[in-house]
C-alpha cells in the first residue's frame with residue numbers, strides 16, 4: 001500500500017541533550033561522537049573543522065552536523081557495500097556547534113578512500129539547525145585530491161564559481177592534517193546543497 | 197537485492213519549504229539557490245546502522261531514565277506506531293531518538309530560558325528501536341507547551357522531537373510529533389510551514405488500544421520514510 005512521507009520539521013534549538021549528550025555534558029550515552037576513528041584505525045588520521053555562517057555572516061551556534069564516510073579503503077560499513085569495511089569503523093560522526101567558543105564543528109576521523117565508482121574521495125554531510133525545516137545535504141571533497149577531484153562527475157556538474165564551496169582546504173602546518181570546511185547558508189559563497 | 201536499490205526522491209509536497217517567512221529564523225538560514233540534483237551512489241544508499249544494540253535498558257522509558265528521587269510530574273503517556281517506507285514495507289530494527297520538554301514546557305537544555313520549573317525526575321531524552329514488524333513504543337510524560345520568540349505571544353504546541361536514520365543516508369528524517377486537538381497547531385508557524393495536505397501526518401491519534409489501563413494514555417504515531425526505487429541504480 002502506498003504511504004506518504006512524514007514531513008520533516010526543524011531540529012530546533014534544544015537537541016543537544018537528546019542527540020549529542022556526551023559532547024554537551026548531559027547524562028545520556030551518545031550513539032555517535034565527533035571522534036569517528038580510534039587511534040588504531042587504519043588510514044591517515046585527519047581533523048575536519050569549520051564554521052557555519054548564516055545570511056548575515058554570523059556563525060551559527062546551534063547547528064548539528066552529521067558526516068558519513070567510507071574507510072581508508074573506500075568501503076562503507078553498511079550491508080549495501082558487500083566489500084566490508086574495517087571492523088570497528090562506523091564512518092558516522094555527529095557534532096553540535098554549541099560547545100566550541102568559536103562555534104566550530106570538528107571531527108577526528110580518517111581520510112576516506114575512493115569508493116571505486118569514479119567519484120573522488122569525499123565525506124557526506126547533513127546540516128541541521130533551528131530555522132531549517134528540512135536538513136540539507138552537502139559533501140566535503142579534499143583539496144589535496146587534485147586529480148581525483150578533476151575527474152569527479154559530481155564536481156564536474158557544478159558551475160565553476162560554486163565548486164570551491166565543496167572542497168575542504170588541507171592545512172599541514174600543525175601536528176596533524178586539518179581540513180577546513182566552512183558552510184555558508186546564503187550569500188556569494190553559498191554552499192552547494194544537494195537534492196538526492 | 198533490495199540493498200542495491202536507490203531511494204525515491206524527497207517528496208516536496210510533503211515537506212515544508214526551506215524558506216517559510218512566518219517562521220522568522222528561516223530567513224537567514226535557508227539555502228537561497230536551488231538544490232543541485234545528485235544521482236544516488238553507494239554514498240547515498242548506505243548509511244549509519246543503528247538498531248536495538250544502541251538502546252539501553254531505560255532508554256525507552258522517559259518516566260524512569262531521568263528519575264532521581266521519585267517519579268516525574270505530569271500525564272504519563274505511551275507513544276507507539278510503525279515505521280514504514282512509502283510502499284508500506286515495515287522498517288525493522290531501526291533506531292528512533294526522541295527529545296522533549298517536561299510537563300511544564302521546560303527543556304533540560306542549558307540554553308532554555310523559559311521560566312517554568314525543571315523536574316528533578318525528568319530528563320526528556322530517550323531512544324527506542326523498531327521490532328521485526330516495524331513497531332516501536334516508548335513511555336514518557338506528555339510535554340507542555342512553551343513560549344518562544346518568533347512573534348508576540350508565540351507558543352509551541354505540545355510536541356515530541358523524533359530523529360530517524362532508516363536504511364540509508366537518503367532516508368534520514370528529523371521531525372516533530374504533535375497531539376490531536378491542540379488549539380496551538382493552527383497558530384504555529386513551524387507546523388503551518390508544512391503543506392496543508394501533509395500536516396495531518398504530524399499529528400498522533402489517541403489510541404485506546406495503546407492505552408495501558410490505570411497507567412498511561414496511548415498515542416499512535418506512524419512514520420513513513422522514503423521508499424526504494426523499483427529499478428537498480430546504474431553502476
Ligand SMILES: [Fe+2]
Pocket residue numbers: 012014352355357
Ligand atoms: Fe521543541
